[in-house]
Amino acid sequence: DKRMKDIEKKIDEYRMKVKDSGDLKAESGVFDAPTLKTLYTLASKGIIKAMGGVVSTGKEADVFHALGEDERELAIKIYRITTSDFQKMQDYLIGDPRFEGIRGTKKDIVFAWTKKEHRNLERAMEVGVRVPRPVTSERNILVMEFIGKDEVPAPRLKDVRPEDPKGIYSKVAEYMRLLYQKARLVHGDLSEYNILLYEGEPIIIDMGQAVMLDHPMSSEFLARDIRNIVKYFKKMGVDCSEERLNAYIMKK
Numbered sequence: 437d438k439r440m441k442d443i444e445k446k447i448d449e450y451r452m453k454v455k456d457s458g459d460l461k462a463e464s465g466v467f468d469a470p471t472l473k474t475l476y477t478l479a480s481k482g483i484i485k486a487m488g489g490v491v492s493t494g495k496e497a498d499v500f501h502a503l504g505e506d507e508r509e510l511a512i513k514i515y516r517i518t519t520s521d522f523q524k525m526q527d528y529l530i531g532d533p534r535f536e537g538i539r540g541t542k543k544d545i546v547f548a549w550t551k552k553e554h555r556n557l558e559r560a561m562e563v564g565v566r567v568p569r570p571v572t573s574e575r576n577i578l579v580m581e582f583i584g585k586d587e588v589p590a591p592r593l594k595d596v597r598p599e600d601p602k603g604i605y606s607k608v609a610e611y612m613r614l615l616y617q618k619a620r621l622v623h624g625d626l627s628e629y630n631i632l633l634y635e636g637e638p639i640i641i642d643m644g645q646a647v648m649l650d651h652p653m654s655s656e657f658l659a660r661d662i663r664n665i666v667k668y669f670k671k672m673g674v675d676c677s678e679e680r681l682n683a684y685i686m687k688k
């Protein structure tokens with residue numbers, strides 16, 4: 437619809453405004469020297485006992501399985517320092533009062549971004565939103581609880597058909613409301629791609645781009661999150677609408 441098109445356009449403009457000119461090279465692998473050094477630091481602190489295989493890969497980061505203290509399963513998210521779309525990151529950080537004044541090299545931006553995802557996960561947890569529990573973050577590496585079993589990650593909503601879509605929808609709607617009302621955060625990239633389904637429960641992941649309500653684009657990001665969620669759950673046969681979800685999230 438018209439309104440959404442305007443919002444999408446505005447977000448793209450906002451992104452294009454500072455986007456790198458060159459296309460991102462799909463360089464493979466994140467294990468450059470600084471990253472290996474950081475992994476070594478985490479291992480020597482006993483946080484990571486053994487690294488496992490790749491859980492998922494993206495433009496900005498790769499997620500690996502690992503074993504931590506007491507053989508606990510961990511997810512290790514490693515942000516690429518070279519190919520990360522740091523202009524987009526910088527763009528999101530600029531609007532965030534928590535990271536005012538962050539400038540400088542790609543490294544600084546990626547490190548601030550990693551710290552931001554860690555903080556956002558903590559804030560989400562504090563207000564009762566189910567996310568992977570963050571363990572620590574060091575430079576471009578975020579260590580968190582692994583959602584899955586025996587190295588097999590929980591599936592993303594886009595890959596499975598929930599048995600109880602209505603129940604999952606109401607849980608996701610409640611989490612969006614808690615993020616907005618209590619954590620003063622908008623996820624900013626919420627969709628069936630960033631919700632895991634584990635033991636019948638939805639788990640929100642990828643909070644790196646989440647913005648505070650006073651970010652200049654927070655209402656556009658919220659509208660897009662709402663659009664994505666309603667679109668998916670309508671397909672699952674849930675009776676929902678953007679207006680009702682918006683009212684539920686914003687209602688005091």
Ligand SMILES: N#C/C(=C\c1ccncc1)C(=O)NCc1ccccc1
Nearest residue numbers: 492493494497511568582583589641
């Ligand atoms: N966090 C996280 C993720 C999975 C996960 C699984 C099990 N336990 C915790 C997290 C994940 O795939 N995120 C998607 C993604 C985004 C950007 C780059 C790579 C991957």
